[in-house]
Amino acid sequence: MPLRQPGAVLNYRILSLGDAALTIEFGEVIDRRLLAAVAAADQALLQAVAAGQLPGVVETVPTFRSLTVIHDPLRGTRSEVEAAIHAVLRQTAAIVAPRGRVWQLPVCYGDQLASCGPDLDQLAAACGLGAAEVVRLHAGGCYEVYMLGFLPGFAFMGDLPPVLARARRSEPRTRVPAGSVATAGSLTAIYPWESPGGWHLIGVCPLPLFSPSWPQAALLQPGDRVRLRAIDAGEFAALQAAAPAMRAAAQPPLAFLAAAAE
Amino acid sequence: MCAVLEVLSPGAMASIQDFGRSGWRRIGVPRSGALEPGWLRLGNALLGNPEDAPAIEFLAGGLAVRALELPLQVALAGHFTAELVHAGGRRRLASWRSVCLKPGEALRCGSLAAGRVGYLALTGLAVVRHFGSASTYARAGLGGVDGRLLAPGVRLSVAAGCGGERLLRRPPAVDEAPIRVVPGPQDDHFDAQQMATFFTQAYRVSAAADRMGIRLDGPLLGHRPEKGAEIVSDATVPGSIQVPGSGQPIVLLADGQTAGGYPKIATVITADLPRLAVMAPGQTLRFAAVSVAAAEQAARAREAELQALIAGIAPLAEAGNGDPQAIYTANLISGVVDAGAADGLPPALGRSPGER
Numbered sequence: 343m344p345l346r347q348p349g350a351v352l353n354y355r356i357l358s359l360g361d362a363a364l365t366i367e368f369g370e371v372i373d374r375r376l377l378a379a380v381a382a383a384d385q386a387l388l389q390a391v392a393a394g395q396l397p398g399v400v401e402t403v404p405t406f407r408s409l410t411v412i413h414d415p416l417r418g419t420r421s422e423v424e425a426a427i428h429a430v431l432r433q434t435a436a437i438v439a440p441r442g443r444v445w446q447l448p449v450c451y452g453d454q455l456a457s458c459g460p461d462l463d464q465l466a467a468a469c470g471l472g473a474a475e476v477v478r479l480h481a482g483g484c485y486e487v488y489m490l491g492f493l494p495g496f497a498f499m500g501d502l503p504p505v506l507a508r509a510r511r512s513e514p515r516t517r518v519p520a521g522s523v524a525t526a527g528s529l530t531a532i533y534p535w536e537s538p539g540g541w542h543l544i545g546v547c548p549l550p551l552f553s554p555s556w557p558q559a560a561l562l563q564p565g566d567r568v569r570l571r572a573i574d575a576g577e578f579a580a581l582q583a584a585a586p587a588m589r590a591a592a593q594p595p596l597a598f599l600a601a602a603a604e
Numbered sequence: 605m606c607a608v609l610e611v612l613s614p615g616a617m618a619s620i621q622d623f624g625r626s627g628w629r630r631i632g633v634p635r636s637g638a639l640e641p642g643w644l645r646l647g648n649a650l651l652g653n654p655e656d657a658p659a660i661e662f663l664a665g666g667l668a669v670r671a672l673e674l675p676l677q678v679a680l681a682g683h684f685t686a687e688l689v690h691a692g693g694r695r696r697l698a699s700w701r702s703v704c705l706k707p708g709e710a711l712r713c714g715s716l717a718a719g720r721v722g723y724l725a726l727t728g729l730a731v732v733r734h735f736g737s738a739s740t741y742a743r744a745g746l747g748g749v750d751g752r753l754l755a756p757g758v759r760l761s762v763a764a765g766c767g768g769e770r771l772l773r774r775p776p777a778v779d780e781a782p783i784r785v786v787p788g789p790q791d792d793h794f795d796a797q798q799m800a801t802f803f804t805q806a807y808r809v810s811a812a813a814d815r816m817g818i819r820l821d822g823p824l825l826g827h828r829p830e831k832g833a834e835i836v837s838d839a840t841v842p843g844s845i846q847v848p849g850s851g852q853p854i855v856l857l858a859d860g861q862t863a864g865g866y867p868k869i870a871t872v873i874t875a876d877l878p879r880l881a882v883m884a885p886g887q888t889l890r891f892a893a894v895s896v897a898a899a900e901q902a903a904r905a906r907e908a909e910l911q912a913l914i915a916g917i918a919p920l921a922e923a924g925n926g927d928p929q930a931i932y933t934a935n936l937i938s939g940v941v942d943a944g945a946a947d948g949l950p951p952a953l954g955r956s957p958g959e960r
Contacts, residue, residue, distance in 0.1 A: 357788055357789035358786050358788050358789060358871070358896055359786075359788075359789055359839070359840075359841050359843075359844065359868070359871045360785070360786045360841065360843050360844075360871030360872065360873055360874065360896075360899065361786060361873050361874050361896050361899030361900050361902075361903060362841065362843075362874045362903075363839075363841045363871075365789050365838060365839060367789075367838070370835070370836060371836055372836055400626045400627070401626050401627045401628075401629060401630070402630070403629045403630050403839040403862065403863075404630060405837060405838045405839055405863060406836050406837065406838070407836055407838065408838045408839065410629075410838070410839035410841070412626070412629070412841065415874055415899070415900045415903045415904075416903055416904065416907055419897075419900055420896045420897070420900065421897075489837075489863070490630065490631045490632050491629070491630075491632045491837065491839065491861075491862045491863030492632055492837070492861045492862060492863045492864065493632050493743070493744070493861060493862075494628075494631060494632045494633045494634075494741075494743075494744040494746075495631065495632055495744075496632045498837060498863075509834060510834055510849075510865060511849075513848070513849070513850045514848055516812070526865065527834070527836075527865075534632075534744075535743045535744055536743070537743060537861070538816070540848065540865070540866075552631075552632075552744060554734050554735070554746065559631060559633075559735075560631040560632070
């Protein structure tokens with residue numbers, strides 16, 4: 343796909359999300375080239391907003407494969423906003439999305455405490471593996487943060503070892519506990535807050551992932567990489583007890599950065 | 605000078621809300637804010653506040669508050685009646701007015717005549733702001749009082765003093781027209797028959813309705829097998845209608861997630877989202893497809909209507925002949941009962957005979 347290489351012009355289509363938002367879609371899959379296109383379009387549109395060239399645009403929301411533009415229909419019509427977006431993107435080339443920090447986060451898996459990962463056994467069965475093997479494979483990965491969204495500080499990370507990839511639950515749970523480590527498709531994530539959710543729950547991370555007290559409220563940023571470390575129930579309890587202080591601190595828990603960036 | 609308003613009971617659920625926060629969806633922080641921002645504006649206008657001043661939003665009625673040492677003023681926005689409890693007894697009040705609470709006086713909001721949302725607007729409310737908004741987003745502890753929903757015993761610091769009481773001469777109409785949506789962005793996950801089902805059949809607000817979203821009961825929607833029930837997650841907005849694998853549509857609201865992996869069949873338009881957001885469990889609705897241009901026109905019409913309602917605010921004493929409060933209360937209540945007499949339901953609960 344030469345059109346989506348860094349330095350090349352962007353290839354996209356625009357979809358409506360009602361009258362107050364539109365999605366600039368670069369593709370329908372998870373692909374590094376699409377991430378680069380999204381990053382470039384995001385940067386260009388934010389600059390245009392700052393320069394007053396996109397009247398009524400309130401915010402932009404980058405995802406794996408698209409950039410959503412939220413605007414005020416009382417301050418500019420869709421046709422005006424679309425025309426301004428086309429004008430900006432015509433002059434925009436893809437960039438390489440920046441790489442960030444490397445974290446090592448502790449996870450108590452469902453093989454230690456059943457309450458930590460109610461779906462571990464079911465997922466293991468669906469993958470034709472034992473629970474311990476799923477834990478070994480999941481904890482052995484190094485995952486890139488592709489995007490934030492869904493909940494404050496929720497980082498969509500990938501890619502899972504292909505053998506662990508399974509579709510989401512068809513009926514979302516109404517209550518997923520905060521800290522749940524989950525998988526869906528080729529992705530993994532940690533729920534920062536209790537919420538509804540349709541992912542498979544295989545463990546729990548005791549660390550806070552978001553706090554308005556921190557300079558950047560979200561612990562994990564797009565481009566960061568995340569390694570995991572399986573912990574036992576005792577270490578989990580100790581870290582869980584320390585979590586409120588970590589959330590209230592002026593800095594995020596930097597002790598969980600991997601010793602050195604690769 | 606600060607007065608104190610004490611929450612005696614939050615009722616089913618109450619929180620502080622303003623217009624919400626923008627600019628932070630990129631880190632997963634939803635807009636939050638009033639489910640019916642127009643009613644918040646009306647409440648604020650009744651008090652002469654800035655239109656986006658934070659107020660108490662309550663769900664399903666039962667909110668009770670009391671003024672402590674100093675007098676203060678509140679405004680009631682939403683379709684409900686309230687009871688002013690004072691030393692000498694009780695006085696019934698209709699909503700869409702401001703009212704002075706003298707020290708020791710309490711206000712109890714009754715159950716809602718239509719929908720599930722009401723506002724108690726306040727002047728000079730001092731609360732924490734996060735990311736530019738006082739709106740409570742309890743899931744992440746943002747805004748409001750300690751980032752939490754209001755609980756019995758919470759004391760709110762507000763401005764002391766009472767100006768003249770004011771009334772909205774013409775309250776907003778209860779509109780039962782179909783909820784207008786713009787199809788997409790993933791309407792291509794549904795074949796023509798499923799789209800026809802979505803646009804012709806009635807849906808009912810289920811018991812799973814909160815500030816995050818509303819699950820709808822009604823015909824299940826099947827996905828085209830070749831497209832499936834999952835997408836690579838992309839951004840959602842308040843008004844997005846997701847259809848997960850179960851086929852049961854979910855409308856996202858102010859506290860809704862900022863991204864999702866279920867196909868979105870349509871998006872509720874700006875002008876109609878508040879009308880859907882305030883519907884109570886059990887109410888039925890239908891959807892109608894419109895173009896973006898028609899949705900923009902509807903947004904402008906709604907804005908003009910709100911401006912007209914605000915222009916109709918008058919001092920209580922001048923609002924009509926005789927006792928305006930009594931006339932108004934009678935109109936409101938008889939209107940609701942009469943219009944729904946045919947099927948025994950108030951209009952907001954019944955199916956609309958003349959759907960537009």
